[in-house]
Every structure is written in structure tokens, then in C-alpha cells.
Amino acid sequence: MSTETGFGYTKIAQPNSTGIKVIVVGAGFAGLACAIESRRKGHEVYILEKFKELKVLGDIISFGNNTGRIFERWGLHDQCVFWPICTHHTSLTIHNAEGEVLVVQDLQNPLFGAYAYNGHRGQLHERLFNYAKSIGVEIRLGQDVSEYWETESEAGVICNGERLSADMVVGADGVRSKARTLVLGYEDKPKSSGYAIFRAWFDCEAQGVDKDPLTDYMSKNGDAFHGWIGRDVHFLASTSGGGKAMSWVITHKDDADIAESWSFPGKMEDVLAVVEGWDPRCAAILSKAPSCVDWKLVYRDPLPTWISKGARLALIGDAAHPFLPTSIQGASQAVEDGVTLAVVLQLAGKQNVPMAVRAWEKIRYQRVRRAQLLGESNRDMWHKAKSNAEGETVTLPRPEWLLGHDAEKHAYEVFETTVQEIQEKGYELPTLPPPLPVVAVAA
Template sequence: MSIPEEARLHIVVVGAGLGGIAAAISCATSGHTVEVIEQARELAEVGAGLQITPNASRLLRHWQLPDSIWEAAAEPTMVTVHRYSGEILAHEDEFDKKIQAKYGAPFVDLHRVDLQQALFARAKDLGVVFHFSQRVESVESETTTVRTVNGSQYSGDLIIAADGLWSRCRESLLGRRDEPLPTGDLAYRIVLTADQVADPELRALVENPQVHFWAGPSAHAVSYSLRAGKMFNVVLLVPDNLPAGVSRQAGSVEEMRQLFANWDPILNKFLSYVDTVDKWKLMHHAEMDRWVNEASNMVFLGDACHPMLPYLAQGANSSLEDGAVLGLLLGKMKDKSQLPGILRLYESLRKSRGEAIVREAFKQRHDFHMPDGEEQIKRDQVFLSQLGKEIKGAFPSRWTCPEVQPWLYGYDAVAEVEKAVEENPALFFIE
């Protein structure tokens, strides 16, 4: 995209997570100069699975990511919700075809590393410069400068704060420490290879991509395939018993198995193949009053401003949306004087949606973590009354809920920006 020379920004993105690289791609595509600073030494070859829903998969196509990303994906053909003991509560066949038909973009399961590396390669192709081993020490809004612990400094016209849950940029905006708060849950994240799974029934589940949920008392589990059925991802969400101040720790396989001992035998068979596991404390933040600073030279996206619990798998998807919308709006600039107005338009387009998804994820946690009892019996009646039928009305699994799914998956960042530009002609008009 070509924008006038007088509108070209020098943008410093803080954080090379998915949201930061997405913003870098979107801003570079719009004609701006972008550099990214990241505290890690390199983009590490670690991580687990991600569910990339149509609201984000359409962006991966829009950014022209290489074909390798689609070859590394698994597209689930069905979604099933089980009661923790194994009985089926909800089931949707031909999920891949239905999603494509409804939203014109796929629902795919990817390894985080595959997505991050594809985004990274695309950003470098677009001329984005990355600086690793740069831990932020301070952010100066007077000079639009980020200073790092090793004495480097990066200045520009705009700082994009994409530095996640423990954001130093957020602390700079608020003028105080702002530790994330525990949610009361932790996650066990497990990745198995198909070769590790000897049982032929289980191997078939791995090699024929599908998504399974198990909803149980105070906990739930989700499983899905990665890398075209060559890997398998299991996430177990359970009450948090990590010490205060510890966000990640090696877990006990025995303790994990004990927590799920009376759950579905199929889930337990998968857990029998696990030999090491980590525990991740699930954290969140209160809503921020604003996502743009007073000087209009720092703007927030992703976990830095709306960290999400993983119950709707929208953390990564929503960060990609943020980056896309911000970069697309900045591509409409004709003069740098428009920057404050454009940043506030970005905030108005993204803040209410991001925070609504955060709230919806908490509701999904409630519906999947019910203890046995009267409320759970009512929930299961709603599930079973729709089994084998076209679902109507509010539904306890938002993954196939006809009220929530279209709102989540039908979002089109490119169309939203075009509509916002049409509705705000004065903002984009320069005499």
C-alpha cells in the first residue's frame, strides 16, 4: 500500500509474540517503517497448540503467509463435548465444511511455533527489523523512546505495546507496578507425537483431526491434532495449586493423572503416554481505562491490554485481529497529524470487542467447570435436548453456539476497518 511520504511513521513494536508480529506485518504492509524489540534471545522452538478460528485464519491469508502454514495445520472434521465420565453431550460432524461454508475461512489447529515462524518470515520479507535480547527498562512518552536494560534505545513516531501479560509499557502508562492477578486455575499443556500413541483407537483420533472437550467438576480438558495429524495437543484446566508468585513450574505426572482418575478412560489412556508435564498459572488483568496514552504515541494490543483465559481459544486470534486493525487504519493516513484520531478509532473498534471476549471466556469456564448437582443437570439437559439437531438459542458450548459463534468467527478485520473509514470521513480528510 502506498501512503504519502509525510504520513510515513517510524514504529517501534515492543514484543515479538503473535500480536506484535501481526501488528508489524500489518503496519509494514501499510507503508510504515517498523522495528520490533523482544526480550528473548530468539524466537524459541517451544510452545503448544493453538486453535486458529476463521476471524484470524482469514488474516493469515490476507497477509499472504506461505503455503507451509496450511500444510502444518490440522483442520478438525468434528467437535464433540463429553461429560467428564465420557458420555457425549454435544457433537457436530463435518465441522470443517460447515465452518468454511459459513465464514469463508477455515478453523485450523496449529503448533504455536509454526505460526510464529511463518509470521516472522513474512515480517522480515516486508522489511521489518527485529532486535532480540532487549528487555525494556523504561518508556519515555516525551520522546517516543523505549530504553532497554542493556543501554540501547529505540525512538520513533509510535510505540506499539505488544509486550504481553507482564507488560512494562502498561506499567509506564499507569505509572505503577501492575502485577497480573491469578484466576484460580492452571493449565497442564501436553503435546504428544502420533508415534508415541501405540493404541490403534487413540492413534486414529490423532491422525483424523477432531476436537474433543470433557466438561467436569471444577476442571475441563480439550484435545486436538496438530501438524496434519502427526501430533496431538491436550490441555487440562484445573484448580490452581501453584505457590503465589510462581507462574510456571514442572508438574508431577502422577498428580495430574490422579486429578483425572475417574474421567473418561479415553482421556486417561492419552494421559498414560505423558512422561513430563509443566503447570502454567492462568492470570488476568482488570480492564484498562484506555489503550492509548495521553501523548497519542503509545498504543496497546493483545495480552498487554486484554489478557484472555484460554476457554474460547481467542487470546491469539484476538491479538491477530488487534494487529490487523491497527495496521490497516494506519494505512489510511495522509498526514501524521491524523495519528491521535486514528489511534482513538482503533481503541473504539477493538476495546469493547476484546473485553467482551474476556467476559465470554469466563462464562465458558463456568459452564464447563460445574460441579455435579442441580445446575449441571440443567446444563446437560440443554446439551442433550439439541443432540443430533440444528442447535437453536443460547448453548453451553460457545464453540457451536448459534448466538456466540457467528459473533466470534464472523468478524472480518478488513471489512470492519473499511466500514469505520466510511463512517468517519472527517478523520481521514486532509485539505
């Protein structure tokens, strides 16, 4: 592995050069990103994943420019790994429920010096998975992690009945994280957010999108991106692959009990009922889907901490901070988590892993919460807008503080002062940032 320098530090270290051993539980985007950057920073790392084989599943996923700059640094843009399978929208057209255009928002890409990547979740995941393997990340499939543990000098898991140990464990095991119980000291239960999403992904030609005058504009001129907003509802539809595939998501009020499941097959009559009386193009697009998923949006109050008492276990991604889809940042913040953690471990060294983990939480916590709050304000902006809302009041914000961020560079820049503050004041639980300014929309 070559050595590349920049920002005054060694960006790529020799394999296993730090002596730090990391176990990552979960091979989703958070776990893969953490393992990839850990490998690049010279840590010994392997991933434990419960699934026995990789399956290309899911629908649309978005990575902001803040994560795009990381993917580009890994070579995933120049090597044409991600870009060919992504959507290439130049604008988002937002309509009211009657079909009148409220705003056509420019979607400049690249922005703030980096690309954004939006595409099929399963396809992008498959390519990131293969990239991780190509640089030497060991991924063990079919691994059932039943327990997490830590001592003063190490941490580990019980996996398939075997006790495994490392310098630290990364819980990237999603919203139903078992690692969260060790961190919190109790089992944290999700609750309903009051909203749910119907979502689908399908082939345009097979479903006759190009033959219906109410839907053909979504496929005949390349990739298109349209949204409709109404009281407590927003509906987004887009095409990719030059108009060959379509995905849609429609967010609506739903107070269903989520004790048993939050994702299951949706019923088309329920989907169409949400847009009854709306612009007929909405029902036309929705009804093209051969099937859909009914996904209940679970919510968790911000966790008081993402790290264990001994600071040798860290929660990242959805295990630590589930996001609303309207933030368009859940996957991006998960990647930032993993990259930042790998950097601080490199800077702290093997003898100071707990300090690195505490510094990581301090670096990440308020930024992540601020991004979460943006998802809530985006949803409220659309769901409370009047049908004659001015364009700028329903435009998705794309702030530089969020999309222009470089997680790797930032970690190198603030690590020393962060550690110094912890040493002087002692470790303190993170504090929540102040609420974002209320978006001025008509009630």
C-alpha cells in the same frame, strides 16, 4: 510492493510512504501482526525482541476465522505457509466424565468465508516470523527494553542503554508488559483466576498412542478432537499431522499463589488426580505425555485504558487484555489489534498519530471485552453442566459477530465517524460492554 485496492481504499501502500515511524516491542503474534500490516500500509516499522534467537516452543494455538481472513489476505493460505502444518478437525466430540457422548459438534472450516488455523504455536510463530522478514520487516533480537517514554511530538524506549524514538510505540510485550506501567501510571499486578491448566504436546508413535486400545482412536484415522467435561474441569485432547502428534489441555480449579511464576513443569500424579474416577480413556491419554506444563491462569481486571496520556503508546495483545483459553480468541484478538492500528495510522496521517491511537482504542475496546466474556461463559458452561446435559447446552458457540468479523475492513469503515465523535465529545475512557446473556446450563 504492488498496490491492491478494495473496499474503496488502497490496501497495500508503497514502503515508508506515510512517513510514520513505529517501534513495536515484542515479536509475538501481536507484534508480528502489527509490524506486518504496518509495513503493508506504508509505515516505517521495526520490532525489538528480547530473545536472542527464535525457538520453536509451545503447544497448541488457535486462530479463528476472523484472523484467518487476514492471514489469507497476506497470502499465507494460498502459499501453503500455514495450512499444511495445521490440524484438520471436522468435529469435536464432547463426553461427560463417565465417557458418554453429549454432542458431536461440526467444525465447519471455512466458516463465514474464511478459514480457521489451529496448530503448534512454535511452528506457526516461526512461519509468521519468517513471513514478516520476507516482506521487509526489521526484527532486532536480543533487545532489552528497560523504559518507555513519550513527549508531545514523539515516543520511544530505552533499549540496551540506547534512547530510540518514533512517532509511536506499540507495547506488544505480553502479560508482564513494562509498557503497561507508563499507560496506567502504576504497576498492575496479576491475580489468580482460580484455575490452572496442565498442557502437553508430543509425538504419538513415540509414546505408543496407536498401540493402546484406550488411545488408538486418536491417531489411527487421521486428526481427532475429543473433550471431557465435569464439575469445575474440562479436558481437551487433539491430534494433528494426520494423527502423528497429540496435544492436550486440562483446565481445573487452582488457587495457588502466582506471585513468582505462572508456568513451570507439571507433575503427572497431579494431572491424573484431576481425572480420578473419570472415563479411563482420560488417564490413558494424559499419561502418554512424557512431560507437561503447569500453567496458572492469571487474571487482570479490564484495564481502564490501553493507551498512554499522550496517545503515542498503545498496548496490544496480552499486554492489554489477557484471555482465558476457553475464549479461543486471545491470539486472534491480538492480530486484530495490530491490523486495526496500522489502518487507522494510515488514515490519520503523520500529523494526527494521537488521534489515530485514540480512535483505535475506541474501535477495539468493547469488541475485545465482549470476546473475553465469551471465554468466561464458555468455561462456566462446561464446568457447571450436568452429566446428562443436552448437546446444545455444551456446544461451543461460534457466533458470526466474532468469527465473521473483518478487522481491516471494519477499521476503514468506522474510522471517520469514530474520529468525528472524539472531536465532538473529547477523548473519554472506554466503557465496558454489558455482560453476555447467561448460558442456560443446569447447576
